[in-house]
Amino acid sequence: MNVALAKTTTGAVLDGTFAAARGRLPGVGTVAETRQQAFDDFARTGLPTRRIEEWKYTDLRNLLRDVAPLAPTPDQAALAQAAKMVETLGTGDTQKLVIVDGVFAAGLSDLTSGGGVTVHALSAMLDDATSATRADLLRSRVADPMIALNAAFATDGVLVDIADDAAPARPLHIVHVATRPSVAAFTRSLVRIGNRARVTLVESFVATETAKAYQAHDAVVLWIGDDSDLQHVRVMEDAGDAANIATAIVTVGARTKFNTFSLTTGGGVSRYQSFITMAGVDSELSTNSVHLLRDKQHGDCTFVIEHAAPNCLSRELFRAVLDDRAHSVFQGRINVHQIAQKTDGKMMSRALLLSDEAEIDNKPELEIFADDVQCGHGATIGALDDSLLFYLRARGLPEKAAQALLIQAFVGEAMESIVNDDLRDVAISAAERWLESRA
């Protein structure tokens, strides 16, 4: 098929989708202009193909074909289904902010403010005619077609402000629930964390049984101040035939700790791309990502870390367990700016292939402009060790149970990084669900 033709066709269809959706998209005046600019930016490339280096292993034009039409505003039935879904999350006592089919559901959310935490719906802020900066809510420092598409279509999300010195007792928990088939939801959330704050942020992506072949397009923009600590856990359990294309754009201040964990078991096509800037001195970043994929699932985990200040440390750990014909992608890029002396950055990718047809692509990239830094990367790919399997089976574990124990051990190292016990259990039980459904 002719690629140029496909691009035109996709563009034309999308033009119609955008025109049709425009009336529903929140924000007037400058916001509408920003959306149009973002859409034009997207339209220049369309869905990224393998010809765009950053998307080489995740050719969305091939994997997604098209952008689905915008999801309708959830009705009472959808909200009731979503409410049931939220109850089954088992994430302990968290402050839940629920987004259903791309629309913030105030009735299902806990909007308690206080303790330095303020929460608003993004749509309300975009519609706030008194705000001079509302269009900024849709802008970002990263040029990427899917971020642009998200800005053009974003219907809702949350805007969270956490004051200096705040330490909310409960984790903040953004829950995305999909309830409808063959539609797309576009969400965008912004979280601003002040100085000397201690925060735990959780993101869950789940679907009700009626949601099939849908698309979740999400962006999260995070600012973390100085001397703060953010523990972040993201668990993506979207439907196996859904798409989840998500971006995190994070700016980390000075002497701050940012610990982020993500687990992907859902989605037929998924990409979680994180752009993290270490903007202040003496900060520490730890990223732990786990893919548990099977069938024909395609999962992409991409990290771009900018070391833009001296003496910061970054550790990236990636673990993939791939069965059947699953395909996992890990791209890790570390850019060390000239000013960022004494940077210590390392990334490590390890993949466990449970089938001959599973595939992983690793792409580490280091670009270093400072002369006194330590950076490194490594990757291993292997199968389950037969001698370990036999030992466990000789002790009475059936084959699948023996495999499950070794797989848990393999991903366990990444999960150990989750400080909050409840949240670690959430990640472990999501992994257990995946293992049980294999048996």
Added chain:
Amino acid sequence: MTALLEVKDLQVRVEDREILHGLTMTVNGGEVHAIMGPNGSGKSTLSHVIAGKPGYEVTGGEILFKGEDLLEMEPDERAAKGVFLAFQYPVEIPGVTTMNFLRTAVNAQRKARGESEYLVPDFLRKVREVAASLNIPMDMLKRGVNVGFSGGEKKRNEVLQMALFQPSLCILDEMDSGLDIDALRVAADGVNALRSPDRAMVVITHYQRLLNYIVPDHVHVMSKGRVVKSGGKELALELEESGYAQYEDAAA
């Protein structure tokens, strides 16, 4: 009475090479058998085939365990029915704590036998009791299975499992390899404590030394894939004097 273990005319290949050429032996409940022989005589192959390790092709003969065809069973079924192999080189499993491993294994065996799972307090009490008798500190059980354990600790961990699982057939594959005298004595004491009228042991060893601590009822000498001589415990002492050379000739 049905024998606990009957190996009849067992022939085993690994890839294109035949390792066992018709091995026969019978083990009854309560007995301790020693299998001795030079390197490459097929001792470990026999233990692996009984436990069900993949990679061995049985081309003839049979193995009956309590009258049932053992070769038809998966390794985990054999374990649940009471076959236990103490490994010559116990593997290290990082990320799985010994305690979690022990509980998972015990409960998998109990489930296979249609028994209820151990209650956690009962299980802990049992582990503590056995671990103390084997001089295994509880801290060790919180670490990954065998990770960072010394040779002696690994072997004691095998004996600990034997004591917890209460198998009816224990096969000890070169338990003495890599152990000094003190470590050997602790492990052997643990094994001796498990001797009972309804449990049999097959002790595989290259040297007579181990048999000073675990005294066998029967000794078999293997050479080139066959049992070439069987006798009482005095046969082991005789071998210590005369070596294996005579049997290698006999087998040839």
